[in-house]
Amino acid sequence: MLRISKLTDYGTLIVTQMAATPAQVVSATELADALGLGLATVSKVLKALGRHGLVLSHRGTRGGYLLSRPPEQISIADIVDALEEQPFGLTECSAGSGTCSLETGCRIRGSWIRINAVVREALQGVSIAEMTPPPDLSNAPSPASQRVSGPGRLARNAG
Amino acid sequence: MLRISKLTDYGTLIVTQMAATPAQVVSATELADALGLGLATVSKVLKALGRHGLVLSHRGTRGGYLLSRPPEQISIADIVDALEEQPFGLTECSAGSGTCSLETGCRIRGSWIRINAVVREALQGVSIAEMTPPPDLSNAPSPASQRVSGPGRLARNAG
DNA sequence: GCAAACTGTACTAAATTGGTACTGTATTTG
DNA sequence: CAAATACAGTACCAATTTAGTACAGTTTGC
Ligand code: FES
Ligand code: FES
Numbered sequence: 001m002l003r004i005s006k007l008t009d010y011g012t013l014i015v016t017q018m019a020a021t022p023a024q025v026v027s028a029t030e031l032a033d034a035l036g037l038g039l040a041t042v043s044k045v046l047k048a049l050g051r052h053g054l055v056l057s058h059r060g061t062r063g064g065y066l067l068s069r070p071p072e073q074i075s076i077a078d079i080v081d082a083l084e085e086q087p088f089g090l091t092e093c094s095a096g097s098g099t100c101s102l103e104t105g106c107r108i109r110g111s112w113i114r115i116n117a118v119v120r121e122a123l124q125g126v127s128i129a130e131m132t133p134p135p136d137l138s139n140a141p142s143p144a145s146q147r148v149s150g151p152g153r154l155a156r157n158a159g
Numbered sequence: 160m161l162r163i164s165k166l167t168d169y170g171t172l173i174v175t176q177m178a179a180t181p182a183q184v185v186s187a188t189e190l191a192d193a194l195g196l197g198l199a200t201v202s203k204v205l206k207a208l209g210r211h212g213l214v215l216s217h218r219g220t221r222g223g224y225l226l227s228r229p230p231e232q233i234s235i236a237d238i239v240d241a242l243e244e245q246p247f248g249l250t251e252c253s254a255g256s257g258t259c260s261l262e263t264g265c266r267i268r269g270s271w272i273r274i275n276a277v278v279r280e281a282l283q284g285v286s287i288a289e290m291t292p293p294p295d296l297s298n299a300p301s302p303a304s305q306r307v308s309g310p311g312r313l314a315r316n317a318g
Numbered sequence: 319g320c321a322a323a324c325t326g327t328a329c330t331a332a333a334t335t336g337g338t339a340c341t342g343t344a345t346t347t348g
Numbered sequence: 349c350a351a352a353t354a355c356a357g358t359a360c361c362a363a364t365t366t367a368g369t370a371c372a373g374t375t376t377g378c
Pocket of ligand 2: 259
């Protein structure tokens with residue numbers, strides 16, 4: 001359907017939320033609460049992000065997660081890579097080798113690989129820092145607007 | 160998974176195949192045979208392409224389909240639009256309105272809409288004519304290489 | 319009238335995704 | 349050291365989406 005998965009979407013939401021207070025440890029519970037998502041779901045996403053080095057985790061009583069890099073250096077493509085296990089590519093054939101018996105002769109495969117590259121660049125060109133304006137006003141509750149009732153992607157939960 | 164659906168993929172394959180002999184009526188059976196796909200599947204794709212005006216159909220004994228435009232004027236985006244019923248957009252929130260309760264206040268939505276536009280341009284910038292070299296050698300069986308055993312995307316069928 | 323070929327719908331099975339539960343481990347705190 | 353907190357990892361089930369096919373109908377050409 002040419003969509004990123006919801007988990008990936010949550011990833012962008014979570015990282016964006018974390019970018020509001022960079023270099024600060026936030027627990028999965030806090031993030032889940034702030035975004036209106038289930039704790040288990042948020043944990044799943046954070047774990048994947050951690051495996052790919054986008055966030056650092058800290059266990060224990062006052063543990064939590066924090067971004068491993070400044071938001072300017074985290075792109076949408078990074079998050080996609082972390083949360084979609086399969087290799088990047090709009091078609092099965094162009095995502096890797098071995099799937100298609102006609103790889104050597106097929107010419108549309110080359111075209112798809114080119115298309116993939118352009119799409120990927122688009123995702124790489126957008127950083128998390130660009131997703132929301134920088135929090136100049138440290139007092140203004142900039143992410144609070146997201147705390148009202150949770151994102152609509154969760155309409156099911158919100159019932 | 161950030162993939163187009165297989166049906167859409169078949170669409171590109173079918174239209175590319177038809178572009179090899181433009182302005183010529185080809186039956187769904189012939190296309191299915193040439194590409195190693197099931198007839199019902201090919202019919203389903205062609206019907207959708209017809210509904211969106213990409214191919215013209217002709218019923219009856221010697222009927223079939225033909226491209227409604229020269230291959231240069233058919234883009235990958237056209238095929239995606241025809242075969243993915245849902246509106247274009249990488250995330251649910253950015254594909255349309257009404258899905259999310261935070262639309263008005265949400266700032267990452269704007270970013271996603273921008274990303275969508277770039278991705279869409281990438282798909283619009285590639286025409287079917289670019290997918291394979293133009294058939295200068297009318298004798299050379301350029302599409303024949305695809306007739307060997309069917310695309311690997313169908314490994315299940317071929318197995 | 320018969321056969322070829324498209325039209326349209328409906329259904330079933332498979333694959334993927336989404337969400338959650340449960341058990342384990344590390345760290346802080348007192 | 350014990351208790352509480354929070355991450356780690358796995359495994360599982362439900363919901364959704366996709367893929368493929370079947371079937372009954374209609375149009376056209378011979
Ligand atoms: S690489 Fe699979 S059909 Fe071209
Ligand atoms: S528009 Fe849905 S979370 Fe932003």
